[in-house]
Amino acid sequence: MRFIDLRSDTVTRPTAGMRQAMAQAEVGDDVYGEDPTVNRLQEMAAERLGKEAALFVASGTMGNLVAILAHGGRGDELILGDRSHTFLYEGGGSAGLAGIHACTLPNLPDGTLALDAIEEAIRPSDVHAPRTRLLTLESTHNRCAGRALTPEYCDAAGELAHAHGISVHLDGARLFNASIALDVPPSRLTQGVDSVMVCLSKGLGAPVGSLLCGTRDFVRRARRMRKLVGGGMRQAGILAAAGIYALEHHVDRLAEDHANARRLAEGIGSLPGLVRGAEEDLGRLPETNLVYFKVDGASLGDPTLDAAVLSQRLRARGVLANPLGRRLDQMRMVTHLDVSPEDIEETLVALRSSLEET
């Protein structure tokens, strides 16, 4: 059975063209800085993201961790959103491995942190307090329905942080989705921040890899930290070739994923028992490729129908999607390279019949 896999955009598989690029990649030992394909990918990423240099890392989690390690030290404090990926889903690495204390602020439904809340959270210079060292933003914001931060917001947050001597890191796992949705070059979105991490292995369709970009000096420190966490790779050009292919062929097409997500959300909006949108932003159509919706079995007269039950029923119909939330009342569907407009129509048919099953 072929599944329509909407669990994440990480499930994409390398295309034939990408595999060919990987097979033909020139390689060397990247710990010695001698892999020409890795070097080319890093130069390309730095240029696209408007930074001096870039570092190829194994995953988004590693990129964010290495950034935190390179920006701060033990006992420092990091300000980040309470729904941010780094806070929720990266194993507590900032505390566990970097020794950096997290100060969380509420993420607003659009993925931002209120500027006055950031300003208030910045610690005074006092022997009692940890030193605020870093602010992390996320765009598109995963748990905030894939919303994209505007360049104006990133600039304003950057200005505020810099006025207090604090650096800004952008978790841009899906920054290219933000760039396509806002129709603004990625380098504009990163103008106000000091470092940015982008994933190649999500909507861009590469099998492995992320890039961490910043100043030359920052990337030099990040390279040391990458080695420290065991992330120095050798003939990684085979993987970097997939990344180059992804940047060359799979960025503009993200618009198709966004159109598919919108179509899916529109369909979901017309199904009884489902309410589209993320928890605090119900009703809204997606801006990018993440489709969140609420499952309200009670409104159909079946309180046992939660997101977990719906997920099982969908699986039996060839559609994979993850239930979410402590009360299992939410679901997320993610569109990507391996999901076609026809798959969206099939998903809507499967949703309708799953809701009608008793």
Ligand SMILES: *Cc1c(COP(=O)(O)O)cnc(C)c1O
């Ligand atoms: C997926 C993701 C990451 C981490 O990427 P991995 O490659 O899965 O480690 C970081 N931040 C955000 C916002 C993500 O969606």
